Amino acid sequence: MGRTYVIGEYSEKYLKKLKSEEQYGTTGILLGQITPMKTYIIFAARTPVNDPVGPRDNPNEMNASDIEWVSEHARQVSRMLPGGILVLGVFLIRPPKMTKEEAQDIFRKLATAVETAVAKERLWSFSEEELPERVVLQVYADSKKMKLRTYDVHNPQTPIKVLDCKSSSLTSAWQVVETTINVDIHIPLPECQFDKCSLKGLNLWAKQIQKSSYLINGHFKDPDSVIGEGSKKKLPMEIQLLSAPALISTEDTKALIQSCGSCITVKGTIRCRAYLHGSKTKIKDAVQALKRDVLNTVFIRCEMVFEEQILNKNVGGDSESHKAPHRVFASILPSGVAFCDYGFSDEGSKELEERYKELLDYDLHPEQLDRAEETLLEELEVKPSAEQEPEAEFKPEEEDIESGFNYKGVAAAASVGVIAVAISVIYFGNFIG
Incomplete structure (x- = not known):
C-alpha cells in the first residue's frame, strides 16, 4: 500500500x-x-x-x-x-x-x-x-x-x-507534547569573535539532548508504544527530558591546551512543544519531535541575538549580557496547531502581527497570541539584585603555562538575566604565544 x-x-x-x-x-x-x-x-x-x-x-x-x-x-x-x-x-x-x-x-x-x-x-x-x-x-x-x-x-x-x-478538513485535534528544560551551555572560542560561526559550539550540547532519556507524565513508557493509548481525548502530554554529561573514555584521550579569546554562556529556561497527527503515533516519534524543537529554539534564539548585535554593531567591551527573544505561540489553524514567533523585550503585538502577515500571509489577531508560558517562567525566576555577587569571576592574574603563553582574565558580569534565555559573552585579552 x-x-x-x-x-x-x-x-x-x-x-x-x-x-x-x-x-x-x-x-x-x-x-x-x-x-x-x-x-x-x-x-x-x-x-x-x-x-x-x-x-x-x-x-x-x-x-x-x-x-x-x-x-x-x-x-x-x-x-x-x-x-x-x-x-x-x-x-x-x-x-x-x-x-x-x-x-x-x-x-x-x-x-x-x-x-x-x-x-x-x-x-x-x-x-x-x-x-x-x-x-x-x-x-x-x-x-x-x-x-x-x-x-x-x-x-x-x-x-x-x-x-x-x-x-x-484536518480540523481534528492533534496530539501535543510539551517540556520545560533548563539550558546552561558554555562555549569557549579561540578568538574574540561574536558571530554565527560561534554557534558550532552548540553541537556537543545538541548530542547530549538527542541522547537524553525521557519520562512521560513522570513515568517511563516503551518507545514503541502508542502515545495517548487508552485515553479518549488528546490531552497535552508533559515529557521530561533527562540528560547526563557525555561519557569520556579514559583510553586514547589526549590533553589539548588551546588559547581562549572569549566565552559564550547560554543560560535560562525554555518551554517547548511538538504536534503529532494520527491515532498511532509512537512515543519515540513524539520524543524525537520534541527534542528537535528544543534544539531549534535554542539555536534560533542565539542566532537572532547575534544578528541583532551585528546589525546594531553593539559588540565590544570586556563582557556583555544579551536577552534572547521570548517565544510567543499563536494558534492559527482549526486543529489547534500553533506556530510561533520570537519577540524581543521592546516589541509588542503589532510587530508580531506584521511578521505573520509578511511571512505567512496571515492576518493575525492579538487574541490568538499566547504569551503566558514563557512569561510565567520568567516570573517564577528569582531576579538577581544589584548587590548580588558575580556568578563567576576570572581574577586578573598572569601565569606562565607550559604551553608557552601568558594569559590575563577579566571579571565577568553579574549573573545572566533569568529570562527565557540569556546569552552572555565574556572577552579575554593579552594572549601571547
Whole structure:
C-alpha cells in the first residue's frame, strides 16, 4: 500500500484564491508533517513580493536572486515552526505558457535551495528511516486541477514523481507534547569573535539532548508504544527530558591546551512543544519531535541575538549580557496547531502581527497570541539584585603555562538575566604565544 498525501482545506482554499487572483508565476512554501504512512500539508504561504514595481515580464524564468529570495523566506518561516512541523516543499501557480520542462527545472532549483537554506539552521539530522522526499505542488492557471509531485532531496537528479493528493478538513485535534528544560551551555572560542560561526559550539550540547532519556507524565513508557493509548481525548502530554554529561573514555584521550579569546554562556529556561497527527503515533516519534524543537529554539534564539548585535554593531567591551527573544505561540489553524514567533523585550503585538502577515500571509489577531508560558517562567525566576555577587569571576592574574603563553582574565558580569534565555559573552585579552 502506497503513501497517502493529504492537503488541508485551509491550504487548498488559499491556493485556489491565489489562482483566482491570476497571480501566475507566484511561488511559495508548503508546511506540514511527514509520518510513516501519510504526508499532511497543513499550511501554504506565498513568497513575499521582492520587486515593488510589479510582476516580471516572463514568469517562466527565475534567476538566482529569485531563488535566493524564496529560500530566505523558507528559512525565516522555518523559525516559526514547532516540533513535528516542517517546510515540506514549494508550490507554483503555473502560468499557461510554461512548459513541463520549464516547470520541472524551476521546481528542482526551488526545492534544492529551500532545503539547503532550512537545513543550515538545524542542530540535528534526519534519520535513515525518514523519507528523503519533499513536496512540489503545481496549481494550473488554466484549469481547476492541482498536481502534486515529490522530489528526492538526497538525489536531486531522480525523476520527480506525480502523485494523487486527497483533500481533508484536518480540523481534528492533534496530539501535543510539551517540556520545560533548563539550558546552561558554555562555549569557549579561540578568538574574540561574536558571530554565527560561534554557534558550532552548540553541537556537543545538541548530542547530549538527542541522547537524553525521557519520562512521560513522570513515568517511563516503551518507545514503541502508542502515545495517548487508552485515553479518549488528546490531552497535552508533559515529557521530561533527562540528560547526563557525555561519557569520556579514559583510553586514547589526549590533553589539548588551546588559547581562549572569549566565552559564550547560554543560560535560562525554555518551554517547548511538538504536534503529532494520527491515532498511532509512537512515543519515540513524539520524543524525537520534541527534542528537535528544543534544539531549534535554542539555536534560533542565539542566532537572532547575534544578528541583532551585528546589525546594531553593539559588540565590544570586556563582557556583555544579551536577552534572547521570548517565544510567543499563536494558534492559527482549526486543529489547534500553533506556530510561533520570537519577540524581543521592546516589541509588542503589532510587530508580531506584521511578521505573520509578511511571512505567512496571515492576518493575525492579538487574541490568538499566547504569551503566558514563557512569561510565567520568567516570573517564577528569582531576579538577581544589584548587590548580588558575580556568578563567576576570572581574577586578573598572569601565569606562565607550559604551553608557552601568558594569559590575563577579566571579571565577568553579574549573573545572566533569568529570562527565557540569556546569552552572555565574556572577552579575554593579552594572549601571547
